[in-house]
Amino acid sequence: MRKEVQFKRNVYIILISIMALAIIIQIARSQLVLQFKHTDQLLAEREALVAQVTATSQKPDISLTDELFCLGYLKNDQLSEALKDNVARTLSYMKRQTEEVDLNTKIFNYEMCAAVLLATNELNALKDHAEGLEEFVHNGGSAFLMHTPAIGDRFYQIYRKLGIVEFEYPQLTKGIHLTSNVLLGAKRSKMPGPN
Numbered sequence: 001m002r003k004e005v006q007f008k009r010n011v012y013i014i015l016i017s018i019m020a021l022a023i024i025i026q027i028a029r030s031q032l033v034l035q036f037k038h039t040d041q042l043l044a045e046r047e048a049l050v051a052q053v054t055a056t057s058q059k060p061d062i063s064l065t066d067e068l069f070c071l072g073y074l075k076n077d078q079l080s081e082a083l084k085d086n087v088a089r090t091l092s093y094m095k096r097q098t099e100e101v102d103l104n105t106k107i108f109n110y111e112m113c114a115a116v117l118l119a120t121n122e123l124n125a126l127k128d129h130a131e132g133l134e135e136f137v138h139n140g141g142s143a144f145l146m147h148t149p150a151i152g153d154r155f156y157q158i159y160r161k162l163g164i165v166e167f168e169y170p171q172l173t174k175g176i177h178l179t180s181n182v183l184l185g186a187k188r189s190k191m192p193g194p195n
Helices: 009-029 031-036 040-058 078-093 123-138 153-158
Strands: 068-073 097-102 115-118 142-145 175-177 190-192
Touching (some): 078 097, 115 123, 123 153
Parallel strands (some): 068 097, 068 115, 115 142
């Protein structure tokens, strides 16, 4: 036995009123209503704002400050170049000006730099740059070593002048064993190190 569902008159009235409200809302959102209200001035202001936004989006990015971040890297070192590219991209997202300096061929102009970022662990590559870097830091400039520096002759010569008070020789680990939930659900996980 089939029972047919019969809608009562109230259900039809509710459905029709919902559809009428939807149509009214769509008409209110369209340009049609603005044109009938004779709001030419508002439309002109809106179009002027849209034109201004499109014009400024087509202009080249202008830095928020006049600070120049100098990125030192080694062109023949793949890891150094990758780190330099990543930092340069990040600084461009932050709308900061950068100057990339290959430590093998160019010399920093420290007077122009707000900060010096070194994307290499080989401080021996600083050669002609070391004295300028020491003076730059001594005069209040900022230097950021993005790699753990290789401990060698050049490091011993400049580490205190760069503000490094003490250091220990790096130790190679054989993996990581998490004893707490540093990462969600990762308690007691083990990650083996390089062979």
